[in-house]
Amino acid sequence: xxxxxxxPRHKVTETGTPVTLRCHQTENHRYMYWYRQDPGHGLRxxxxxxxxxxxxxxxxxxGYSVSRSKTEDFLLTLESATSSQTSVYFCAIxxxxxxxxxxxxxxxSRLTVL
Amino acid sequence: xxxxxxxxxxxxVQEKEAVTLDCTYDTSDQSYGLFWYKQPSSGxxxxxxxxxxxxxxxxxxxxxxxxxxxxxxxxxxxxxASQLGDSAMYFCAMRARNAGNMLTFxxxxxxxxxx
Numbered sequence: 001x002x003x004x005x006x007x008p009r010h011k012v013t014e015t016g017t018p019v020t021l022r023c024h025q026t027e028n029h030r031y032m033y034w035y036r037q038d039p040g041h042g043l044r045x046x047x048x049x050x051x052x053x054x055x056x057x058x059x060x061x062x063g064y065s066v067s068r069s070k071t072e073d074f075l076l077t078l079e080s081a082t083s084s085q086t087s088v089y090f091c092a093i094x095x096x097x098x099x100x101x102x103x104x105x106x107x108x109s110r111l112t113v114l
Numbered sequence: 115x116x117x118x119x120x121x122x123x124x125x126x127v128q129e130k131e132a133v134t135l136d137c138t139y140d141t142s143d144q145s146y147g148l149f150w151y152k153q154p155s156s157g158x159x160x161x162x163x164x165x166x167x168x169x170x171x172x173x174x175x176x177x178x179x180x181x182x183x184x185x186x187x188x189x190x191x192x193x194x195a196s197q198l199g200d201s202a203m204y205f206c207a208m209r210a211r212n213a214g215n216m217l218t219f220x221x222x223x224x225x226x227x228x229x
Contacts (some may be wrong), residue, residue, distance in 0.1 A: 033217075042118075042205055042219035043159075058216060090159065092217075100147055100166060103217055105159035 003027050004106040006091050012112045019078040021109050023091030025071075032074040033058075033092040033103065034066060036085075043090060049074055081113045116141040116213050118206050118220035126226050127196045134181070135191040135223045137206030143167075146210040148189040149217065150180065153203040162204075165189060193225075201227045 003026030013019055023032060031050055035043040035058075045058030047066040055066050063085060067075045078085055088110050092103040117140040127133040139148065150162040165173045165180045173180045181190040189208075193200055206220040 035219075040221055042120075042221045043207075044219070045216050048216065059218075088157070092159075100164060102149055102161045102164060104161070105151075108157050 004091060004093055004104060006089075006106040006109045008109060009107065010110050012114065013081055014114050015082055016080050019081050019111065019113075021076045021089055021091075021111070023074045023076070023106060025074075025093050027093060027095070027104075028071060029093040029095045029104075030071075031094045032068065033094075034064070034074065034076045035090045035092060036060065036087040037090060037108070038087050046076065046089075078111075081111075083113050085111065086113045087111060116143070116146075116208055116210050116218050118208050118218055120204075120206055120220035120223050122223045123221075124224040124226065126228055127193075127200075129198060129227055129229050130195055132192060132194045133196055133225065135193070135204050135206075135225065137189045137191065137220060139187050139189060139206075139208050141187075141208065141210045141213070143210035143212045145212075146208055148180065148182070149207040149209070150178070150189075150191045151205045151207060151219075153205065153222075154199075155202070159205075163191070196227045198227050198229060201225060 005024045033048040034046040044060045049055045049068040065077045091106040094101045119138045146167045148165045152160045163175045177194045179192045203222045
């Protein structure tokens with residue numbers, strides 16, 4: 001199994017509070033991703049990173065920011081959480097860019113915003 | 115923009131029978147890859163199978179095969195000899211060369227295997 005750890009795995013917070021989710025990998029893979037999963041929508045890409053300090057927006061990036069100061073860590077921040085950001089968040093990694101390369105996923109972080 | 119459509123929200127199959135999960139995709143790119151993932155009730159995402167747009171033969175991985183029909187833009191997953199442990203959500207996904215490095219997912223199909 002790919003070495004991907006997400007923390008926290010579960011979090012309940014209140015509207016308006018900041019939240020940071022952490023993804024840590026031990027595979028030294030270049031690409032890291034944050035997805036959210038909601039019923040009926042599958043997984044949707046929030047942000048991704050293609051190297052240290054190199055990040056880009058995905059499909060549903062509004063309200064989220066990311067940072068990658070080290071190869072192994074990719075942080076997702078909700079500056080002011082809203083109820084619409086209640087979701088399961090998955091981190092994923094891939095080694096390189098070929099379209100043949102599958103993504104390896106973390107176990108997910110369930111966030112509830114009250 | 116690329117799009118993946120899975121039209122079957124839920125399906126039942128009898129144990130030991132084969133089942134086909136539908137997936138259609140839309141992209142203007144000529145070079146792309148198609149993936150299927152399984153998500154059991156425990157929540158983890160498990161990679162099942164991959165098909166490249168230039169691959170002439172359908173991909174197979176054990177009991178999983180991908181029925182790739184390029185002209186119809188479909189990439190259906192076939193599971194042979196269903197087992198109770200196959201009960202899960204199944205997601206089709208696509209990655210295209212000109213769409214950045216993003217894996218785009220369909221909405222998923224929940225498969226339930228009956229004993």
